[in-house]
Amino acid sequence: MRRPPKLPPDAKTQALREAGALHPHPETVRDDVFRSHPFFDPRDRVQVKYEMVRRHQVDGRPVTEVAARFGVSRQTFYQTAAAFEAHGIPGLVPKRPGPKGAHKCTEAVVDYVERWRAGEDVRPDEPLTAAVARRFGVSIHARSLDRAVARRKKKPHP
Template sequence: MESKKGSTAKRKILGQNGTLNKNPDKVADNNFKNIAFFDPNDIVQVKYEMLRSAQKEGVGILKASEAYGFSRISFYKIDKVFKEHGLSGLLPKKRGPRSAHKLTVEIMEFVSGLIRQKPDIKSTEIKKEIKERFSITVHQRSIERAIKRSKKKH
């Protein structure tokens, strides 16, 4: 039988598929503490049970959200997405890229050259130059962050 915290293997799988609850200790509902079926590590199950307790058992929204480790505002957001998308709406959203994946070494060398030639060049102008030379669109803010990172390295 699994422990109340869930098996390590299951937590690993939940982590791999993006449904691991990062705050399982905040889930205070008794079912999650006493019944092995309820896993506080499974964020989809936690969200669903929070909504169910409020809508089917008449638990107040504030009390339900606190019992499942969410804020009242989060409850309303979760409820809205569940009503719009069903169970799949409870799945965490995939995160976007965490790096400037379009700004390759070649492009950053090009940007450095532009900055050396014209030290007061604006990121909007750099964006246009990148578009013209490499036929890709890079967000202005991505360019600014990449320049800032490259300055820190040197």
């Protein structure tokens, strides 16, 4: 089965991309309203998800039919419906994948790094990374520690 050509980039496409809401495969959205009315844009992932949930909850269409028309699995449909139920439209906005922060550089580690740099709790022959590993049981690159301390200095303190 041949897919239709991708839509050319324009200002809206760029805005959707920057917001993280650009649908990676708009050609998979086969719902009639997205093909027949210019208001409905298959490139807008948030609009597609909202309309998918609405089609089931308001129009009463079966989940399997709705999922197929919108190019997603039933599992994805249920996850989308749950996100909408819990958070409304903001729940439909895609989240950034991956870690959300430096999970090893806890506040306690950064506190220790600042004390170590101030000359407290220092062993003369032990580098900072080894001291952190000994004390906290985690291996953290020296540059990661530098960035964590720099982030803390940038934060406004109450």
